[in-house]
Each structure stands twice: as C-alpha cells, then as structure tokens.
Amino acid sequence: MDTDEVPRAAADRVYAHVKTGILDRSLPGGRLLTEGEIAGAVGVSRTPVREGLLRLQAEGLVHLIPKRGALVVPVSPAEVEDVLEARELVEVHTAARAWPHRAQLAAELEPWLQRMEAAADAGDTWAFATADRAFHATVVGAAGNAVLTALHDSLRDRQMRMGVANVHGSAERVALALADHHRLRELLLGEDPQAWLDLVRSHVRAAADRLRAVRP
Template identity: 45%
Template sequence: MLHTSAESAAERVYAEVKERILTNEIAGGELISEGEIASKCSVSRTPVREAFLRLETEGWMRLYPKRGALVVPIGDREKRDVVDARRLLEGHAVRSVTSRPAAVAELAERLRDNLAAHRRADATDVAEFSRLDAAFHQLIAAAGDNPLLADFYTTLGERHRRMTIASVHRDAGVAARILADHLDLLGAIEAADADRFDHLLAGHLAGVHDLPGEPA
C-alpha cells in the first residue's frame, strides 16, 4: 500500500511539473530544486526525485547534483526537427484526403468546429489556446487514414504545445496569426489543393515558431 502511494505521489509530481514546463510556467533555462517542488506539491523529496529522473530521461530537464534541475530550453534544432516532422506528416495526410471528396468535407467540418471553439476561447488562456491549436493540426494528421503516422504525430503533441505557448508569450500577435493561418489552411483543404496547403503550412510554422533562415 505504501509502495503504491509512493508511486502515485511520483506520478502526480511528474504530471504537475511536466505541465508547468509545457505551459511555460517553469521556463526553459530555469533551475529548480527538489525542495521547491516538494513544497509546492506537498510531498517529500523522494517522489520529486523520481519524477525528476523520469523528466530527465524524456529530455525535459538536466539534473545537476546538489544544484538542482535545469529545464531544457527549446533550441533551434528541436524547433526545426518538430516542424520538419509536422510538415511531412500533415502534407502526406492532406494529399491522401484530397483524393477522397467525402473525407475532405468531413475534415473541413471538424476544422471549422475547432476554429469556432478557438474564437470562443478566452484570449488570455494560453494553455487552452495551445490545446486547440494542437487539436487543429492533429485533426489533419488523423484524416490521412494511416493510424501509424497519426500515432506518431500525436507523440509530437507535447513539444508542439510547448513551442506554441512559448511563441504566444514571445509575441502577442502570434495568436491572431495562428487563427488567420488556420483559416487559410482550411481553405486549401476545401479546395483540395495539396500543393497550396504545403506552401501555407511551411509559412505558418516558420512564422509562428520564428525559425531562423526560414520565410515567415
């Protein structure tokens, strides 16, 4: 029973700290301590240590004995890798969808529902905004009718969310750009124009995530 309780505490700390990293509440480059997190989560240091080890294994932080844990910042290489993967997967999905008129109509309807929810969302709720942004793109990836690729795309979701939140914090105008770009992407899908979708997606991702050397 005690073992199960300890596991539950470590899992809770892991989830809470990871969410704070994803939502930029704990910013990249920040050094945090076991004691600080133990106090905030009302637990002993043992589950915090276990959670930190797991987060280090997943690449979210680096541990420094007697100093604390450094939250790994989002680097240009990571941004490029995530964006490259998203362009490949979403572009492939749209090319598959455009050959099936019924699938185009179904995807367009779901994307319109997402955009409506996006417009209704509280503009100051960055976490919800980023969730809806990720959902928009996940709908596109899932429509490609390839479960393996859709599942792989889902694994990018956490990095996608973190990058979007960081971009919105960096520039308040990014949120409006995302909504405008999503409407354009929807238009390309409705027109069954996969080449235009690829072009728009490249500009959208480069602009939102401020990729060096890429056209915004």
C-alpha cells in the same frame, strides 16, 4: 485505489506540475529545481518527485543533477531550428495522408476553431495557443500513424516552451493565424489537395518565422 496506483498518481502530479511550468515558461530554461521545492509545491514525498523528474528527463525537458535536483534544459538556437524543421516535415506528410478523410476531419476541426475564436475574443493567448495546438494535432492524428502522432506531440511540447504563446501576442498575429486556420478547414471541403498541402506548408513556415521573431 490499488496501493501501486497511489505513488504512480503522485508521480503523475509531479510530472504534470513541472511540465506545465516548463511549457508556460514560469519555470524558465536554466532554472534549478530541488526535490524539496517540488515536493512542497505538489504536496507529495520525494520518491514520486524523482519518478516524475525521470519522465521529464526522458523527454529532454530537464537534466537531473545528483544531490542537487533538476535543471530545466535551456532552449538552444539549434534546437529551435531542428524542431521547426521536423514539425514541417511531419505536418505536411500527415496532411497529405489525412486528405482522403477530409470531410470527417473538417467536422472535427470546427470545435477547435470555435475555441480559438473564443480565446481571441477574450485576449487569452495561452488558450489560443492551446487550441491552435489541438487543431494541428487533429490533422496529424487523421493520418492514422501513431508514431508520427506521438512525435508531433513531443515537437509541440518543445515548441511550447520556446514561447509559442508569444507568437500570438498581438491582435494582428491572432487575426492572421485565425484566418489561416479557417482557410485550412475550408480547403478540406473542396477538391484541391495541392492547395491544401501548400497552405499547410506555408502556414507552418509562417508560424516558424513568427516564433523566430519573438525568441529572446
């Protein structure tokens, strides 16, 4: 491995470790993380810790406090509404752009539906939320706009830390979400673009309402 790649790999590990904790909320908003704590958990020196935290600060997930560490940025009610509004705009727009590629898209969505079903059967809400995210990311990616794809990924990161896994906390919610995703794929096999867009919009709005309901 190139000598420059060693610290970069260590910083990547720090970034992934802390980000995962923020998204699954094992590192909740308002938690102060010290460089020493993170270095010990990941098994690296403090230099890559700083580099990893700088990346997370650029994504708005932490706020660096000189000589103290990094504060996990709490989620405000305003951020929740901003993220949900932006997600609807991106998903409906990209769904329209993806429609001409619907046959290929339908095929690409099938594996994610299977993973959602497996996660539902296992009662694994985090795996279900992860597969749900990948399903939607596949639709957004089919529009072919790299900027919107990156924006959507960022929005879903922010939504994950709002407790999106809790949205699927009951068998009834899982069943409703799974039925919606099956219907979305079925519409891609038809010839009604308006029905497709209407369901994308209503599905995203329903998910947003469920998230608002489970927010602490």
